Amino acid sequence: MFEQIFKNIDDVLWKEAGCSSELDYTEQSSWMLFLKYLDDLEIERSMEAELVGREYHFIIADKHRWSSWAAPKKADGSFDHDNALTGDDLIAYVDGEFFPYLKGFKERASSPHTIEYKIGQIFGEIKSKFQSGYSLRDALELMDQLRFRSQQEKHELSHLYEAKIKNMGNARRNGGEYYTPRPLIRAMIRVTRPKIGETVYDGACGSAGFLCETHDYLRYGEDGPGTENGNGINLTVDQLRTLQTRTFYGKEKKSLPFVMAIMNLILHGIDAPNIIHTNTLAENFADVQEKFSRFSGSVFSI
Numbered sequence: 001m002f003e004q005i006f007k008n009i010d011d012v013l014w015k016e017a018g019c020s021s022e023l024d025y026t027e028q029s030s031w032m033l034f035l036k037y038l039d040d041l042e043i044e045r046s047m048e049a050e051l052v053g054r055e056y057h058f059i060i061a062d063k064h065r066w067s068s069w070a071a072p073k074k075a076d077g078s079f080d081h082d083n084a085l086t087g088d089d090l091i092a093y094v095d096g097e098f099f100p101y102l103k104g105f106k107e108r109a110s111s112p113h114t115i116e117y118k119i120g121q122i123f124g125e126i127k128s129k130f131q132s133g134y135s136l137r138d139a140l141e142l143m144d145q146l147r148f149r150s151q152q153e154k155h156e157l158s159h160l161y162e163a164k165i166k167n168m169g170n171a172r173r174n175g176g177e178y179y180t181p182r183p184l185i186r187a188m189i190r191v192t193r194p195k196i197g198e199t200v201y202d203g204a205c206g207s208a209g210f211l212c213e214t215h216d217y218l219r220y221g222e223d224g225p226g227t228e229n230g231n232g233i234n235l236t237v238d239q240l241r242t243l244q245t246r247t248f249y250g251k252e253k254k255s256l257p258f259v260m261a262i263m264n265l266i267l268h269g270i271d272a273p274n275i276i277h278t279n280t281l282a283e284n285f286a287d288v289q290e291k292f293s294r295f296s297g298s299v300f301s302i
Helices: 003-015 022-051 087-103 115-125 133-143 151-170 182-192 209-220 237-245 255-267 285-292
Strands: 199-202 248-252 274-277 299-301
Touching: 003 022, 003 133, 003 151, 022 115, 022 133, 022 151, 022 255, 087 115, 087 133, 115 255, 151 209, 151 255, 182 209, 199 209, 209 237, 209 248, 209 255, 248 255, 255 274
Parallel strands: 199 248, 199 299, 248 274
Antiparallel strands: none
């Protein structure tokens, strides 16, 4: 459904002077994909709140919501090109106003375990490399065609994002250090057989391939999502909450894979991933042990 859109976005990035490699394509796709995901998530939450008569407060201010600057629409739902920023105006807004606003979420968040904090982390580590506001406008319009409304759509997007990371790993420069072949990861998971209630930790997580595959194993079984037998394991509400918030932990030193790890886990169903941007080897091992002693269950470390 979405494969051609991903290819078209790559074509736009290939023509953009600020992007010169698969690493750049993945990085720039990631921040736009995250914002589109966040907008769909907020719309879904607001509709759920309306159904039960609750008021929903959007995380992103109206002025900076996706529908205001990235994809303004007319009353009939068609794209409003007359009111859409483009060219130098779009670049000035994104670089000078929008990214600083998003970066500030890290200081304003109530806890490191909130999606607000993750927004601040991501946009404190990444920047737009678009030099042409016309190329950025084309990329945003294509990104707006992606949807996160159904589980099937999320599965397809996670598959396509994994393919993008794999392509980056096969590219020149150092992209390969962030990607481990998935058959190898799955073999390691099946040997160790982690269980819900255990903590899964990766101290150099790269793009979070180990964590994502372990999530799919625990949530969907050995066959994984999107297969005949991979429609999900019947988990309790508490088990699902444990899987979402208290199971997967990772650390990554470099900025690009750190951002990719967060996006990858989000696409696999974890709204606020517990990924920290730090150098694990520079930390005191005794401190790490003390922190893990507070977690329930045993530790499955990869």
